[in-house]
Amino acid sequence: MNFKGRDVISIEDFSREEIDYILKNSESMESIALKGSKILEGKILATMFFEPSTRTRLSFEAAMLKLGGSTIGFADADITSVRKGENLSDTIRTIENYADIIALRHPLEGSAKLAAEFSRVPILNAGSGADEHPTQAFMDLYTIKKEKGKIDGLKIALVGDLRYGRTVHSLAYALSLYNIELYLISPESLRMRKEVFRSIKDRISIIQDENLEKVIPQIDVLYITRIQKERFPDPTEYYKMKGVYKIDLNTLKTGKNDLIILHPLPRIDEISSEVDYTPQAKYFQQVWNGIVVRMALLSLVLAT
């Protein structure tokens, strides 16, 4: 399988075979992540973050450094030529001269796709508007597989804001390539986007519900998201929804013993801090997994 020079824009561009290959490759990055390497020595990653995201940006940078490469970039649209009125395609055609690969975070949907059309170097989508965040989906899949030993056969619940949260869109699509049962738990007004729902509904069995307690006893993986204030057009709507789902020790009591809790982070109060020290809590381990997955993608796309 050859990923050299390939853009990573949407999880939908990848077949199940390709995803499995990337997850397998991520596994082999675990030991390299611990001790460092020179696999990508002399290569430069540009992190172009038009929207702040320390977590994702530093994850890409750490992944590149652990492979022996180096990084340049910006963390805020405010300090770029955009302030002088430059459009994205011109910025891309500038930065592509400086770097061997670009990780792009941009507030507009479709921005990563547009960037890839203009760029000679590969684009890794690090989050585009509310639509896609494919490296997060790879990280989530990898965490499930690492913790449960498999993905097929699991009952997996996505909980919280399924409308604006881009991580759940990419993840739902990816999960639909596996033989799983998917629970979509959200308030009525934050239901999974229709276009995502439509694209996955014929491939797997889906249960939609507002009630989290009811499904807890049945599921193997609980993936809960932050209600993202910054994505709500109306703040009143946000304050109504905030805190509607909350995981605490009582929640865990009603679940399976080997239930695992995932969260894309940052969390606000969706998961009580008392849960952090239970064996079910895997959300901080996910952060580490994000590095190995990104190391795999960087090394596959920049393969020499």
Add this chain to the structure above:
Amino acid sequence: MNFKGRDVISIEDFSREEIDYILKNSESMESIALKGSKILEGKILATMFFEPSTRTRLSFEAAMLKLGGSTIGFADADITSVRKGENLSDTIRTIENYADIIALRHPLEGSAKLAAEFSRVPILNAGSGADEHPTQAFMDLYTIKKEKGKIDGLKIALVGDLRYGRTVHSLAYALSLYNIELYLISPESLRMRKEVFRSIKDRISIIQDENLEKVIPQIDVLYITRIQKERFPDPTEYYKMKGVYKIDLNTLKTGKNDLIILHPLPRIDEISSEVDYTPQAKYFQQVWNGIVVRMALLSLVLAT
């Protein structure tokens, strides 16, 4: 020729022989820029940007990384001690301890010169107020020589804001060392600064005009600049001037077949995007040339 330890403050500090030497050295950096090197391993570049400029900052950083060195720095005056009231000379006498060379961008004219007086390590002026931007001039000269095979004998037009645009001041001076014909095309109120005009007028033949169309058929190189909103004391004046010159496919039709179009970027709407795919468009290639020129300067000044 020995550039070790030398500051690069103004293009006017360089003789034609020195400029030619730097251009020749830049040529030899082309292949190193592609594959990386360890020429400056262990050396540190500090990028001190008191004014945001992602393009120039990342170009310096990429150049340093491709030479095997590393970088530290800041991208915004706001996050520095300046906020605590520190003056530039104290900041320089701090940073010089951290780095082997400093690339400085500062909004005040004369700032780079002042910094060089205080600094023990070499200062590369990455833009000081509206007066000088010497590495941009080296990049422009290198692009012309690379694309046309020579600089002597060419008819070169500088178009747009010749008053506030610092890149044209450095470039006009540099071009006056060659045997060229210079066209200065601008509105009356944005004419080339008198002190620049005076310093070059005895060395080369200069045609000043407001009309771009008239000169297009005669010229070999068209260098157009953005009307820079942020340099205008009066915004009304800016909106009157904006868009006064615009290059599109029709413009190209009246020009020579081997005319080349340069622009220091970012562009707003001075060049129609339809021009991007013509053989005349060289403004994105210029970005790459900026890296090799800065690699040459870094390695010459830090020569071991």
Add this chain to the structure above:
Amino acid sequence: MNFKGRDVISIEDFSREEIDYILKNSESMESIALKGSKILEGKILATMFFEPSTRTRLSFEAAMLKLGGSTIGFADADITSVRKGENLSDTIRTIENYADIIALRHPLEGSAKLAAEFSRVPILNAGSGADEHPTQAFMDLYTIKKEKGKIDGLKIALVGDLRYGRTVHSLAYALSLYNIELYLISPESLRMRKEVFRSIKDRISIIQDENLEKVIPQIDVLYITRIQKERFPDPTEYYKMKGVYKIDLNTLKTGKNDLIILHPLPRIDEISSEVDYTPQAKYFQQVWNGIVVRMALLSLVLAT
């Protein structure tokens, strides 16, 4: 003596023997700082600066680069998940996955201690609120020892804001482990904090005074601090205190010939610029010393 994996939170956690060991180790870093090394190749330092401090951040980064390691980080709380409402312990449990060691600057007292409780990787306190700044204290001690050949037996004055200035708290404690005479010179309202005073008063002889001129002839080391506007709850109070002590050539005339002047920088007007070129001025040399001290700490804590 083994520092591997140890947090550096407060100077009070170190015995005199440990401090002497670190100072000795710093000495051996002087030559490595000049030529670079690969001692920490493959290791990553994360600089988490929730409060801007270009000076301290770049010093840590330069120290890490000179040891052959690399760096990631942020320079402003504004661009982090904190804006999305994340708490410090979650941020730490994220970043610890990306780095082998963390340098943390945070506006709240006790923040570094809290971070160390949550972090698996060592935390270097790069300034927490108004309480502690231990690497600055190591730098100050190292400068005194380097310039005077010893610390024991000296008469040392701390001058200026002894209440809000965190560098003087760490330094006063550290000096109390040596056999010195300590002069605490400040206005009544900016006297040394009671808890610091109490913890050191039984170990060394202390003279408290408002009058700087009186003590100048007797002292060997004069450590003057900036009155920090940003730490004053009341700006009127700040403007009253600003400029109350000022070192100029006349001050030096009344002092010993081998008096040395230190300042943590940035200075505003506490030291007249005419003093910069006297043999007494050691405040810019301190900046260099900060690098070697931080190199020593990084290499001792990350010892392989």
